[in-house]
Amino acid sequence: MTKNSANLRVRLPALIFALEVMIIVLYAVFVTYDDHTNALLQTNMTKPMENAVYQDYPFFADIQMMIFIGFGCLLSFFQRYGFGGMVFNFLTATFAIQWAILIQGFFHFYYDGKIHLGVINLINAEFACAVVLISFGAVLGKTSPVQLLIMALLEVPVFGVAEWIVVKYLKINDAGGSILIHVFACYFGLGVTFILYRPSLNDGHSKECTSYQSDMLSVLGTLFLWVFWPSFNCALTLRGDDQHRAILHTFIGLSASTLTAFALSAMLNKNGKLSMADVQNVTLAGGVTVGASVDMMITPAAAYALGMLGCTACMLGYKYLSPFLARRLRVQDQCGIHNLHGLTGLISTVAAICDPQLAELQELIPGLKAGLGRTAKEQALYQLAALGSTIALAAVGGMLTGLLLKLPYLASPSDEFCFDDELFFNVPADYNQYVGAVHYTIVNHPCVSTPKDVE
């Protein structure tokens, strides 16, 4: 009964084919090559090695690794939901990028009646995709692939609007996307999960558990994200020293948050032991915290301090805020995205505003960032406006999306089949045997390392 309502045979193909028809028609009508991909625009004077592909492709490839391998592995931390975590990530990401090429195309790459396409569009689309995947973290294991595709379908355009407001209209500093990507993704995801609230899950769920192998795979995902995060934060900064600093600061911020995460994990978990959930998540906080000022002259020591600060906020969030949100505010944030992306994004925004060295620098070098003719104070107000409008747009967009996802026929899993691959996959023979044995164990030993159980 419950299982039948999650049968994908008609629902998923119907939705996917509809989306594909939409995409291919819009591509056919609107998408053409840009100056660097159009053979007709190359002349005898064109130097092939100056094609933009050689600047953009390495960063594109690095971010692909983060999205498909890094996120994919990281989201596979549930013992019985490894297929779901890795494979729905694959599906959702693929569609989100296709769709973002169109949405962002209309906003940023549209002229002469066409969207002009090169690898640079793909990088932009990957950022929109990262937004969707972060939001996905809030509802991991509780949504069907049909729902995830619809979420991507709605989130990408709302993000497109936010991006337009923040980048084109308010013109704020946010090289690493701390406001635009992390804060937006967080509050959109929280909006969705707020509407999809499942009271029974607050009492714990027998399948909401990691296994030894799933923890290993998940931390491997963390390492991929960690290694390529500098590429993420610098891909859209100015070429040259700006990009160079973005790489340095991201590395330093991540390093600092990693050390801090180990310290806090041992300090705050039971028996003075480390928790894999902390290693998987909290170590990454520094990558977000340095984001908004990642290309500025903030000094290496400040990047280090931002990493420590972000990590501490993230860790305390997992420990105290997430349980509170789940119990009191109906916000069941499965992967704790509010800690890793929300709190850290807020810190990053404030840091970019307050940075005294920046204000100082701006006086020293009149040209620097002053093309906008704003004083440091004015710029701070713009940053705050960007933050506010991003949060508002994201939260409202997320909640409306959540309402839509409650419609029938979207194959939403019943409470019992949350975090369970058997619902949507033909699982191998060892799945039931293996899980049966472990299930028995779980009854006696509550599982210890899912994010929600850090407390």
Place this chain on the structure above:
Amino acid sequence: MTKNSANLRVRLPALIFALEVMIIVLYAVFVTYDDHTNALLQTNMTKPMENAVYQDYPFFADIQMMIFIGFGCLLSFFQRYGFGGMVFNFLTATFAIQWAILIQGFFHFYYDGKIHLGVINLINAEFACAVVLISFGAVLGKTSPVQLLIMALLEVPVFGVAEWIVVKYLKINDAGGSILIHVFACYFGLGVTFILYRPSLNDGHSKECTSYQSDMLSVLGTLFLWVFWPSFNCALTLRGDDQHRAILHTFIGLSASTLTAFALSAMLNKNGKLSMADVQNVTLAGGVTVGASVDMMITPAAAYALGMLGCTACMLGYKYLSPFLARRLRVQDQCGIHNLHGLTGLISTVAAICDPQLAELQELIPGLKAGLGRTAKEQALYQLAALGSTIALAAVGGMLTGLLLKLPYLASPSDEFCFDDELFFNVPADYNQYVGAVHYTIVNHPCVSTPKDVE
């Protein structure tokens, strides 16, 4: 008894040392540095940063990831044959590259009595290696490392001849290697497996099964292949806009086939559930289908359509053609390479021939691809000739290789020990315990996600 005939103690070292002596002697006699690696050819005027290594090495590294990590993980999908999948891939790939450096060297990089070596040779050798690994997919789990090395020893030279015919003599469009690499590899592999036919395997094999962990690892391999496939398809295209388009089209083609694969998997598998075998294989079809025209001005929408088309053919192949081939034509294609590389390669070839936009373009820009002085129709005939001669050469070469692999003393596994790591590896203590338990389960629940069982 059966096990003794698979003892590698003498066979494998004897073969490997013989191969190594051959390689090192030929390297010593024939291989020298090319213009970009020879210190004696650098002058005061040489600009180090213009060395070809900076153009070639990033693509080389990406393809290394595909070959050693991507293929390695993908081929580890059997529950009891993870070591074999990943490790024999490692061994075979390593030897194939060494050997291809020599074979292709004589065909393409030979002058002044020497083969001239740089990273560009390694990229070419990686393509030859990919050919061998694709063919390996047809006989996975049914061959010894001794047989695999001999297969590589024979396949690389035959491929070298095909490459010479297609690239140097027929001069066809095949930037992504759809004809040369995928079609050749497919029919060579099918030729081998046709000769190595094992009637008993058509009734299913208790070990021909995936496990939860092996499915995870295999899909991780898919993701590595997916992420780096643009580098594979563009590595040997012209620098500049051609290479840029190749990246775009590959990405779009893969995206389209991925979405389509999820739709068809839910539609065609039992209970309306997704099959991991489809996610592992069918998602990749688009990368092959765009291959032959990957650098042309085919439009993004056409790349999308090619991805959908290739994916559909591949999926239907797994469902209907593979069982037919196994039962009626004695072709036991273990990984379904005929679906993922054969059918898609054929589609790609036809697409490159029929592309109306290309014909149109060729009239618009007289210089484009017209250095050969061929009309679109003539070129189409050349493409067909290339396809035909590739298939013929591959199939005959494969069958002859298969005959050789049936010689005694090559440690061919008995039917019982197919798909079983215990035959060639000292396995850890948990191997038997773990497998014993699962074996019991398999008796009752036929396994659901190996390619052959998609039906």
Place this chain on the structure above:
Amino acid sequence: MTKNSANLRVRLPALIFALEVMIIVLYAVFVTYDDHTNALLQTNMTKPMENAVYQDYPFFADIQMMIFIGFGCLLSFFQRYGFGGMVFNFLTATFAIQWAILIQGFFHFYYDGKIHLGVINLINAEFACAVVLISFGAVLGKTSPVQLLIMALLEVPVFGVAEWIVVKYLKINDAGGSILIHVFACYFGLGVTFILYRPSLNDGHSKECTSYQSDMLSVLGTLFLWVFWPSFNCALTLRGDDQHRAILHTFIGLSASTLTAFALSAMLNKNGKLSMADVQNVTLAGGVTVGASVDMMITPAAAYALGMLGCTACMLGYKYLSPFLARRLRVQDQCGIHNLHGLTGLISTVAAICDPQLAELQELIPGLKAGLGRTAKEQALYQLAALGSTIALAAVGGMLTGLLLKLPYLASPSDEFCFDDELFFNVPADYNQYVGAVHYTIVNHPCVSTPKDVE
């Protein structure tokens, strides 16, 4: 009791916070941007694309993959110590890089009262980090995270001194770091483990065992190291043809050692079967052996021979030398670093000295490497002096570090809890169930594939 002494709640945070305060203060006082990261030093004439980041970042990223993914997976080969292998590698590497930025900064990048920071410093710091991680291999599973951080704290400065002596003072050829990195790391690690000798471990340990999944993950780590090793060996060579040759030779050396490793593994292991420990370790020997002469005109055939030679020495070392060292000389070398890094490093050093072609070349091209005004014989003596001083410094430094690590309160694991994640991690529920079952098996079947058991 035993477990309480390994409680990390106070020890680990106290140490980490102390280290972080030290780092951030030193960064604040001493670390500033270098010419390529300082915005104030860019002028209207600066071409952004000529920033050093575009030369250095790709190599940096590749080496990050080796350190965090490659080493992390490789060191996860113990069945019950996967978390420890991968996660302590993460922790130790992160701190080692932070610390090496300062230490090497004072030695190599210090002027105008400041350490000047760019991605090039990070590459250098990654090499220092690799040194620490190799040494870590000697004591894997027998040390607490507190001890590992202290080891990194001490090893990095000693390495800094060795680096200064070898590179700045003796000016030897060691592009791939065979002497400086591999030999140093090996003898430092052996020095530590000599002091930390645990007699009871010589009789084997019930947890010193691999599992099927841990062996798979570990060989995946090997493949990452294998794929990116050319980047490691060439990152600090001269741009242009030198770097190009370094890539070629590393690839060829690794290929040769991989083939050889398979041959020797089948030849020397019981039942003529392959051992995963050999595939995980011995295949990599060629990467070290070509190191000291990796950028020279040694010829491809010589690189091949070096790979075969290094692999053979490494394999024989695992089989005969490691057991001898453990039983007679109290050197319990957990991962066999003496075979993979020590013996191979020695061979590489000798090869770089003896290379007749180099001597010949030096006469042909007076400018080549002759800026030092040394004859080939003099240079050989300098190389030997470098080797000797490196070994002496490393061994003494390692032993003194070992003595420090025996101090109380460092959470050193008891013999019983060596190789056991439960000591330092909150493990998931399936850990005990799974391990309980396997433990039972181990009693009857001694485990077969940890390095120490190759014999």
